[in-house]
Amino acid sequence: MGSYSFLVTLLILSSLVGASSLAATSAEDEEHYTPIPELNYHPPKDTDNTSIFDEVRLHAGAAFLNSYQNVPIGQGQRATGGVRGMQFNFGVDLFNPKWILQGSLFSLPQQNINGAQISSNGFELSCLFESPIFEEITMHGGLGIEDRNYGIKSFLGDNSMASGAYVLATGIDYWPAPYISMGLEVSGHLPMASGDDPNSIDLGVRLNGHF
Numbered sequence: 001m002g003s004y005s006f007l008v009t010l011l012i013l014s015s016l017v018g019a020s021s022l023a024a025t026s027a028e029d030e031e032h033y034t035p036i037p038e039l040n041y042h043p044p045k046d047t048d049n050t051s052i053f054d055e056v057r058l059h060a061g062a063a064f065l066n067s068y069q070n071v072p073i074g075q076g077q078r079a080t081g082g083v084r085g086m087q088f089n090f091g092v093d094l095f096n097p098k099w100i101l102q103g104s105l106f107s108l109p110q111q112n113i114n115g116a117q118i119s120s121n122g123f124e125l126s127c128l129f130e131s132p133i134f135e136e137i138t139m140h141g142g143l144g145i146e147d148r149n150y151g152i153k154s155f156l157g158d159n160s161m162a163s164g165a166y167v168l169a170t171g172i173d174y175w176p177a178p179y180i181s182m183g184l185e186v187s188g189h190l191p192m193a194s195g196d197d198p199n200s201i202d203l204g205v206r207l208n209g210h211f
Contacts, residue, residue, distance in 0.1 A: 059091040059100060061208030063185065067108060072196045073116045074156035081113035085120075087204060091128075100128045102142075116154035120198075122147050126167055138181070141170040146189060150198055164192040165199070173206070182207050 065085045073079050091102035103125050110119035126144025133139050144167035152159040171185030185204040191197035 055097070056093045056095065057097065058211045059089065059102065059208055060211075061089045061181075061206060063087040063089065063204035063206040065106065065108070065202050065204050067200050067202045069108075069113060069118060069120075069198060069200045071113065071116070071118055071150065071152055071198045072159060073152055073154040074159040076196075077156065079114040079116040079118065079152075079154070083108050083111045083113065083118060083120075085109060089206070089208065094127070098130055100130060100140075100142075102126050102128055102144075110151060116152060119151040120148055122149055124167055126169065128169070130173075136175045138173050138175065139171070140173070140185075143168060145192075148189075148198070161197070163197045165189040165197075166192060171204075171206070173208070179210050180208070181210065 063086070065087050067083050067085065068081070069083055070078055070080045085106060085108035087104050087106040089102055089104045091100045093099065094101050103123065105123055106121065108118075108120040110117050112118075124144050124146040126142045128140045128142035130138050130140040146165040146167050148163045148165060150161050150163060152161065167187055167189055169185055169187035171183055173181040173183030175181045183206050185202075185206055187202045187204070189198075189200045189202065191199055
């Protein structure tokens with residue numbers, strides 16, 4: 001009987017020691033637990049990568065010009081007549097597809113007007129407003145300024161000059177595709193100075209690309 005009591009006591013003590021050891025091991029495991037990365041994964045938040053420049057179009061093109069010039073040749077006399085040339089346009093939307101900031105380089109090679117040899121080239125900066133009137137047809141109008149250099153030679157001598165001008169323009173365009181247009185533009189060029197400066201009216205046949 002004494003031996004049996006001793007064995008029972010020994011088993012009880014062994015159970016208590018095992019339970020204590022298991023509890024210590026569990027506490028230690030919790031202390032050194034490292035979470036699995038996959039369980040803490042958070043998908044990246046959606047970011048808006050759009051920009052106000054995404055909808056901004058670029059424009060580039062050329063125009064064949066017929067220009068009616070009124071040019072001083074000296075001693076109060078003027079030469080009037082038509083000349084031909086080219087104009088190259090480049091522009092960008094002003095954060096709205098209806099408003100365009102446009103720069104233009106133009107050249108009118110030397111030609112004879114009333115016995116005078118006339119040539120002109122320069123740069124024009126203008127702001128245009130463009131609006132559709134039918135599905136494939138738009139009209140535009142705008143204001144600008146222009147810096148011009150004239151070569152003027154006649155029997156009165158050399159009356160070459162630089163001249164600034166205000167520009168008033170209006171035109172109509174046909175769009176056979178969203179990225180191309182062709183049309184006509186009429187523009188008046190009025191001298192900034194009150195003196196004896198050239199003035200002109202131009203008719204341009206335009207072909208433009210839009211990107």
